[in-house]
Amino acid sequence: xxxxxxxxxxxxxxxxxxxxxxxxxxxxxxxxxxxxxxxxxxxxxxxxxxxxxxxxxxxxxxxxxxxxxxxxxxxxxxxxxxxxxxxxxxxxxxxxxxxxxxxxxxxxxxxxxxxxxxxxxxxxxxxxxxxxxxxxxxxxxxxxxxxxxxxxxxxxxxxxxxxxxxxxxxxxxxxxxxxxxxxxxxxxxxxxxxxxxxxxxxxxxxxxxxxxxxxxxxxxxxxxxx
Amino acid sequence: xxxxxxxxxxxxxxxxxxxxxxxxxxxxxxxxxxxxxxxxxxxxxxxxxxxxxxxxxxxxxxxxxxxxxxxxxxxxxxxxxxxxxxxxxxxxxxxxxxxxxxxxxxxxxxxxxxxxxxxxxxxxxxxxxxxxxxxxxxxxxxxxxxxxxxxxxxxxxxxxxxxxxxxxxxxxxxxxxxxxxxxxxxxxxxxxxxxxxxxxxxxxxxxxxxxxxxxxxxxxxxxxxxxxxxxxxxxxxxxxxxxxxxxxxxxxxxxxxxxxxxxxxxxxxxxxxxxxxxxxxxxxxxxxxxxxxxxxxxxxxxxxxxxxxxxxxxxxxxxxxxxxxxxxxxxxxxxxxxxxxxxxxxxxxxxxxxxxxxxxxxxxxxxxxxxxxxxxxxxxxxxxxxxxxxxxxxxxxxxxxxxxxxxxxxxxxxxxxxxxxxxxxxxxxxxxxxxxxxxxxxxxxxxxxxxxxxxxxxxxxxxxxxxxxxxxxxxxxxxxxxxxxxxxxxxxxxxxxxxxxxxxxxxxxxxxxxxxxxxxxxxxxxxxxxxxxxxxxxxxxxxxxxxxxxxxxxxxxxxxxxxxxxxxxxxxxxxxxxxxxxxxxxxxxxxxxxxxxxxxxxxxxxxxxxxxxxxxxxxxxxxxxxxxxxxxxxxxxxxxxxxxxxxxxxxxxxxxxxxxxxxxxxxxxxxxxxxxxxxxxx
Ligand SMILES: Nc1ncnc2c1ncn2[C@@H]1O[C@H](COP(=O)(O)OP(=O)(O)O)[C@@H](O)[C@H]1O
Ligand SMILES: [Mg+2]
Numbered sequence: 001x002x003x004x005x006x007x008x009x010x011x012x013x014x015x016x017x018x019x020x021x022x023x024x025x026x027x028x029x030x031x032x033x034x035x036x037x038x039x040x041x042x043x044x045x046x047x048x049x050x051x052x053x054x055x056x057x058x059x060x061x062x063x064x065x066x067x068x069x070x071x072x073x074x075x076x077x078x079x080x081x082x083x084x085x086x087x088x089x090x091x092x093x094x095x096x097x098x099x100x101x102x103x104x105x106x107x108x109x110x111x112x113x114x115x116x117x118x119x120x121x122x123x124x125x126x127x128x129x130x131x132x133x134x135x136x137x138x139x140x141x142x143x144x145x146x147x148x149x150x151x152x153x154x155x156x157x158x159x160x161x162x163x164x165x166x167x168x169x170x171x172x173x174x175x176x177x178x179x180x181x182x183x184x185x186x187x188x189x190x191x192x193x194x195x196x197x198x199x200x201x202x203x204x205x206x207x208x209x210x211x212x213x214x215x216x217x218x219x220x221x222x223x224x225x226x
Numbered sequence: 227x228x229x230x231x232x233x234x235x236x237x238x239x240x241x242x243x244x245x246x247x248x249x250x251x252x253x254x255x256x257x258x259x260x261x262x263x264x265x266x267x268x269x270x271x272x273x274x275x276x277x278x279x280x281x282x283x284x285x286x287x288x289x290x291x292x293x294x295x296x297x298x299x300x301x302x303x304x305x306x307x308x309x310x311x312x313x314x315x316x317x318x319x320x321x322x323x324x325x326x327x328x329x330x331x332x333x334x335x336x337x338x339x340x341x342x343x344x345x346x347x348x349x350x351x352x353x354x355x356x357x358x359x360x361x362x363x364x365x366x367x368x369x370x371x372x373x374x375x376x377x378x379x380x381x382x383x384x385x386x387x388x389x390x391x392x393x394x395x396x397x398x399x400x401x402x403x404x405x406x407x408x409x410x411x412x413x414x415x416x417x418x419x420x421x422x423x424x425x426x427x428x429x430x431x432x433x434x435x436x437x438x439x440x441x442x443x444x445x446x447x448x449x450x451x452x453x454x455x456x457x458x459x460x461x462x463x464x465x466x467x468x469x470x471x472x473x474x475x476x477x478x479x480x481x482x483x484x485x486x487x488x489x490x491x492x493x494x495x496x497x498x499x500x501x502x503x504x505x506x507x508x509x510x511x512x513x514x515x516x517x518x519x520x521x522x523x524x525x526x527x528x529x530x531x532x533x534x535x536x537x538x539x540x541x542x543x544x545x546x547x548x549x550x551x552x553x554x555x556x557x558x559x560x561x562x563x564x565x566x567x568x569x570x571x572x573x574x575x576x577x578x579x580x581x582x583x584x585x586x587x588x589x590x591x592x593x594x595x596x597x598x599x600x601x602x603x604x605x606x607x608x609x610x611x612x613x614x615x616x617x618x619x620x621x622x623x624x625x626x627x628x629x630x631x632x633x634x635x636x637x638x639x640x641x642x643x644x645x646x647x648x649x650x651x652x653x654x655x656x657x658x659x660x661x662x663x664x665x666x667x668x669x670x671x672x673x674x675x676x677x678x679x680x681x682x683x684x685x686x687x688x689x690x691x692x693x694x695x696x697x698x699x700x701x702x703x704x705x706x707x708x709x710x711x712x713x714x715x716x717x718x719x720x721x722x723x724x725x726x727x728x729x730x731x732x733x734x735x736x737x738x739x740x741x742x743x744x745x746x747x748x749x750x751x752x753x754x755x756x757x758x759x760x761x762x763x764x765x766x767x768x769x770x771x772x773x774x775x776x777x778x779x780x781x782x783x784x785x786x787x788x789x790x791x792x793x794x795x796x797x798x799x800x801x802x803x804x805x806x807x808x809x810x811x812x813x814x815x816x817x818x819x820x821x822x823x824x825x826x827x828x829x830x831x832x833x834x835x836x837x838x839x840x841x842x843x844x845x846x847x848x849x850x851x852x853x854x855x856x857x858x859x860x861x862x863x864x865x866x867x868x869x870x871x872x873x874x875x876x877x878x879x880x881x882x883x884x885x886x887x888x889x890x891x892x893x894x895x896x897x898x899x900x901x902x903x904x905x906x907x908x
Contacts, residue, residue, distance in 0.1 A: 053823050074827075081825030092820040094656065096663030101655065108652040109826060137663075154824075 003062075004029045004193050005161050010049050010059035012042075012216075019045040020056065021216035027161065032184050032194040034204035037213035043197045044165055046213065050195065051084055051163045052076035063160065081109055085154030085192065087164040087183065092150055093138040100125070100134040103152045110157060124152035128182060144175035151183050155190050162187050164196040168203065180206055251805050252510075253517045255477030258801055259470050260521025260561050262794055264549050265532065266466040268525075271553065272546040273459045276538070277452035280406040282360050283311050283435070284449040288442035292316060293356045294365070295424050296444075298435030301413070301766040302755065303389050304748050307539065307775055308377060308411040309435070312764065314419040315356040315365055316440070359414060359444050361404020366416030370397040374405055374412040376540075387725060388752035392759040402543060406452075409540030422763035438764070451776075455538060458784070462791045464620050465681045468627045469674050469795050473802040474561070475568045507566045514565035518558050525549075535790065537783050596636050600629035604853065610860040619861075626857050627680055630850050634673055637849070638842045639665035645841055653830050657837035669846075671806040671839050674799025675881045676846040681795050683854025685788045686874035700746035702754055704767035706736050714738050718761055725757035740767070788873060796880055804888030807839070811892050815899035822900040831896065836889060843885055847878070 005027045012020040019042045027033050035043050048054040050061055052068050053076075061069040068079060086092070093102045103121035108114060125134055128148045138146050147167060154162050164183060168176030180196075180203045187194040196207065204210045212219040285296040294315050301308040356365040362372055371393040373381065378399055381390040393413060400412055417424050424438050435449075448456075526548075533542040549557070603625045610619055642661025649655035661668050706714045711733040718738050722729045727750060729740045738761070742754055751769065758767045811818070818831060851874065 051823075077822075077825050077827060079825070080823070081827075084825070086820075086824045088820055088823075091816045092824065094659070094817055094821070096659040097656070101659070105652060105655075105826075106824070108655070109830065114650050114655070 002029050003027065004031075004064060005050060005195075006062045007046070007050050007056075008060045008062075010046065010056045010061070012045050012049060012054070012056050018216050020049065022059065023213075023216070023218055025050070025211060025218065027193045027195060029193060030188055030191050031209065032187065032196070032207040034207040034210040035195065035197045035213060036199070036201075036204055036210055037219075041213045042216040043213050045216075047163055047165055047195060047197055051086070051161075052079055081106060082157060083160045085157065085159040085162040087147065087150050087154050087162065087167040089166045089169045090143070090146070093146060093153070095138050098135045098137055099130070099141065099149045102138070102149060103156050106153060106157045121152070121156060124156060128152055128186065142175075143171050144179050147171065147179045148182060151179075151186055155186055155192065158190060159192055161193045161195065164194065166197055166199065168198070168200065173200075176200065177202055249513055251808060252477050252513050253520070255473060255801065255805055256514045256517025256561065256565060257521040257524055258798070259474045259477065260518045260557060261524040261528065262466065262798060263470055263561070264522060264525040264554070264557055265528075265794070266463045266470070267553055267557070268547050268549045270456070270459050270463055271550065272542060273452070273456045275543075275546045276406045277448035277456060279360065279403065280452055281446035281448050282404065282444040283309065284446045285436055285439040285441045286445065286447055288440050291442045292440035293443075294441055295419060295438045296436070296441050297424065297438040297764060299764060299766060300435060300768075300772075301392070301759075302768060302772045302775070303380065303384070303411070303752055305771070305775070306411055307772075307779075308413060310766070311359070311412070311414045312417055312423050312438070313359065313366055313414060314368070314417040314421060314424045316419050357443060359404060361401040362414065363398070366397065366414055368416050368418045368421070369395050370416040371395055372398055372400050372414040374400045374410050376409050377411040377413060380411065384752065385749070388749055388756055391756040407538065407540030408543060409536075423760075424764075454780075455783070458787060460620060461623070462787055464624050464627070465684070465791050466794050466798075468624065468631070469677045469681075469798045471564075472631060472670075472673050472677065473798045474564060475670075477565070477802070477805065503570060506569050510569035511562045511566040514562035515558070518561040521561075522554060522558065535786065537786055539779055594636070596629070596632040600626070600633045600853075603629050604856065607857050608860065623684070623857055626853060627677065630677060630680060630846075630853055631673060634669040634676070634846055635665040637846060638669045641842055641845050642668070645837070653833035654837055656830075656834035657841065660834070660838050661842065667806065667810060668838060668842055671803050671810070672843040672846060672885065674795070674802040675843060675885050676850045678792065678795035678799045678877065678881060679847040679850035680854035680857075681791060682874050682877035683851035683856075684858040685791065685854075686851075686870040686877075687855045687858035700742040700744065700751055700769065702740045702742070702751070702758060702767040702769055704738050704758060704762050704765055706733075706738060706762050707765070711736050711738060714761060718758055721757045721761070722754060725753055727754045727757060729754065738762075738767075785869070792873070792877060796877075796884060799881070800884035800888050803839070803885045804891055807835070807889045808892040808895055810835075811896050811899060818896065819900045828897065828900065831900075832893060835896070836886070839885055839889055840882070843882070847881055851878075 003026045007023060007025045010020050010023045010025075011018075021042075023042075023046060025033075025046070035046065037043050045054065049056045049059075049069070052061065052071070055069055059069070060067055063079070063083065068076065071079070080086070093099075094105070097105070100118055100121045103124060104112075104114070104117035107117035107120060112120070122134055125131055128151060130145060130148055130152070133141060133145060133149070138149070141149065150167070154164075162183075167183060168179050171179060177200075180198075180200070183196070184194060184206050194207070196203065198204060283296075283298050285298075294313060297312040299310050299312070301310050358364045359366075366372055373393060373396055378396070381393065381396075384390070393415075400414060402408070404414075405412060415423075419425075529544060529547045533544050533547055535541070603622065606622055607626065610622060638661055642658050642663075642665060644658075646655060646658025646662060649658050715731050715733045715738055718731045718740060719729075722731065722740065727742065729742050731738065731740045733739070740754060740758065742750055746754075755767055761767070821831065822828060
């Protein structure tokens with residue numbers, strides 16, 4: 001069992017609302033998992049608990065056998081910076097930084113020298129189809145380009161797991177599809193696992209496995225692994 | 227229009243908790259600005275009121291129809307000045323004949339009453355009725371003395387042979403209309419027109435405010451001293467108003483900054499530019515009007531406190547500091563109007579291009595032209611001097627001030643480029659890029675404090691060095707103008723021994739000098755003063771430190787004025803720095819929150835925010851101090867004083883401390899907005 005990340009009996013409530021009602025989930029190395037479900041079903045909450053953004057009320061989260069949900073905020077923050085990558089719907093790029101510096105930022109936060117960090121960041125632009133966009137700022141990029149920069153930023157630190165919460169939700173269908181394909185390919189290429197929340201069945205199809213969430217519970221497991 | 231208003235009201239109320247925070251910040255900022263604006267404006271009217279009330283003691287020689295003779299001189303008690311007004315009514319026929327008593331006016335002063343004999347001009351008071359001076363119920367009869375309330379109280383408090391003895395026949399007290407300020411020491415003394423005090427020649431040296439002058443009425447003119455205070459008040463107002471305007475503008479933009487995203491989406495769904503502009507203006511104006519009203523109340527509440535500020539040796543009448551209804555109305559109209567206009571200017575980008583804000587494009591480049599404007603204004607400064615007209619000086623200083631404000635964003639962008647280019651750590655890189663991206667908002671955070679640097683530099687250089695604090699020997703001197711000095715010495719010895727004051731008296735040319743010995747304290751000196759009162763009619767014996775009193779007073783007042791202006795500037799500056807820091811966190815909350823989710827330490831974001839204000843503050847604050855000092859150079863009195871340098875150092879400390887503190891206040895806000903695990907744009 002080469003589980004990278006596992007959540008056990010995760011439960012979370014907000015006041016009267018039960019966002020998660022005891023969820024078990026495990027993700028293997030290099031595996032891409034799609035989380036689907038209607039709005040308000042608890043997908044984002046699950047993702048946040050697994051990523052150490054939020055502490056579950058009960059249950060455990062293990063990363064490579066190490067329990068992470070009980071860690072303090074500072075440690076979890078460091079963990080997110082070094083072991084995880086994130087792609088959000090939009091708005092995570094700093095508008096005043098050129099694309100390459102947005103990508104280099106996580107490396108610099110990890111102590112890599114600026115020149116080296118920018119050089120490493122640039123290497124991502126070609127494979128992601130972003131040649132010539134290095135010095136553009138997010139406002140000067142299209143939505144799809146900006147999301148690809150965000151993918152580069154999520155992967156640049158060589159994370160163990162990439163979390164993506166509706167990463168193509170703000171894009172048109174074709175662009176969203178292309179971006180999603182790139183995300184899955186790039187994470188696999190870097191031996192990272194991927195957990196992606198999506199509404200789009202095509203996106204889910206590109207993943208190894210789909211987890212259906214309904215009212216804070218996992219409904220069914222569809223599709224084996226590929 | 228009606229729908230626009232209804233919509234903006236909904237927008238105002240429906241902005242959610244964070245939207246309301248922005249609204250509250252604007253409201254508070256406008257209230258503070260309005261209160262300070264009223265203060266800055268009212269101060270001028272207050273000095274005008276003082277000048278008007280004091281004018282009657284500064285007589286204007288009558289061309290025709292003189293009814294009285296008026297003279298003014300300075301006397302002293304302890305370390306305070308007493309203004310003594312000598313008055314004598316002219317007998318009707320003499321007034322009509324216009325015959326001046328011999329030697330009334332010194333050379334150079336046009337003798338009063340030179341109208342052709344026998345011609346009684348119209349409008350002259352009927353014979354025997356001489357108008358009462360302001361504050362008195364009637365014209366004082368010969369021998370009568372009228373005292374200001376403060377002087378009457380002091381005369382009661384001190385032993386009679388130290389002060390009260392100078393006023394043998396007190397008839398009553400002078401009312402407020404005749405006094406410059408409530409603490410003023412004034413004595414009005416009635417004489418016969420042929421009394422020695424009204425006829426004896428007086429030299430026109432400084433101790434004599436005005437030699438005996440024939441007057442037709444008590445209209446008078448503002449004294450030179452009062453005019454000097456009016457000029458200083460005007461300069462102080464200019465120095466305070468510019469940061470206030472900057473602050474008001476920042477506050478107005480705050481409403482816009484909080485709304486531009488939502489307004490841009492309103493545009494996207496098809497609201498017309500007119501509707502969007504209307505809504506923004508309506509919202510800004512509603513908030514500003516409420517803020518202005520609150521500010522006026524705030525000022526009203528503060529008036530009793532402000533009236534305790536001592537200038538010119540005394541506190542203020544409350545009525546001097548109340549703004550007139552006209553000023554109040556003008557302020558309540560002007561402030562919301564300015565805020566509305568500022569809001570329109572801030573919104574123009576959104577209205578012109580609906581995607582402008584949503585896409586966050588690069589702002590248009592800042593023109594180098596602005597630097598040239600500053601250089602042009604600074605080139606004009608060396609041409610100024612103390613004799614340049616006040617209007618020109620005020621305009622040049624105001625322009626220099628405004629130009630620093632114009633150059634600010636340009637310099638900030640430049641600094642940002644340098645910072646970003648040389649950054650090795652992420653915090654500096656973020657700060658530098660941010661400065662380049664939005665130099666205007668970065669400038670807004672620090673402009674107030676940097677502009678206060680201008681004020682501090684200006685005033686720091688202007689503060690004159692203190693006079694020596696050595697009171698000099700206990701020695702009274704009085705000039706003898708007629709008769710023999712030796713006779714006066716004999717008489718002085720007699721008077722002093724009768725009063726039981728030990729003294730060696732001798733004559734130095736025409737000056738009687740009474741040395742009271744090293745053991746003489748203030749009480750002994752006042753006893754000697756009282757004993758020698760009237761030795762030379764129309765003159766008062768003075769010590770060396772009495773002679774410096776006026777200069778000391780001016781020095782103390784410039785010091786007090788500096789403290790007031792700097793306090794106002796700092797209050798405004800630090801408040802605006804805090805407000806802009808908070809609004810910048812609110813504006814960027816989504817990005818900050820997502821960065822934090824991805825594991826960016828809060829401390830890095832905080833360091834970046836700090837660097838983002840402190841780097842431009844250092845450069846621009848330093849620059850502004852230098853420009854302020856440069857502008858003050860033509861008006862310097864002697865060398866730079868230690869006081870000025872201390873003031874400057876304190877300002878630099880307060881500036882940095884205040885901005886760091888104000889920035890730190892928004893740290894909990896940063897923590898709060900980044901704690902939201904599911905950040906969404908509004
Ligand atoms: N911070 C919060 N405070 C209160 N309720 C929340 C919060 N976050 C999520 N919820 C509630 O928890 C439930 C699950 O939310 P979420 O995980 O965001 O759903 P999804 O991502 O599937 O749309 C919803 O009912 C939502 O209203
Ligand atoms: Mg969600």
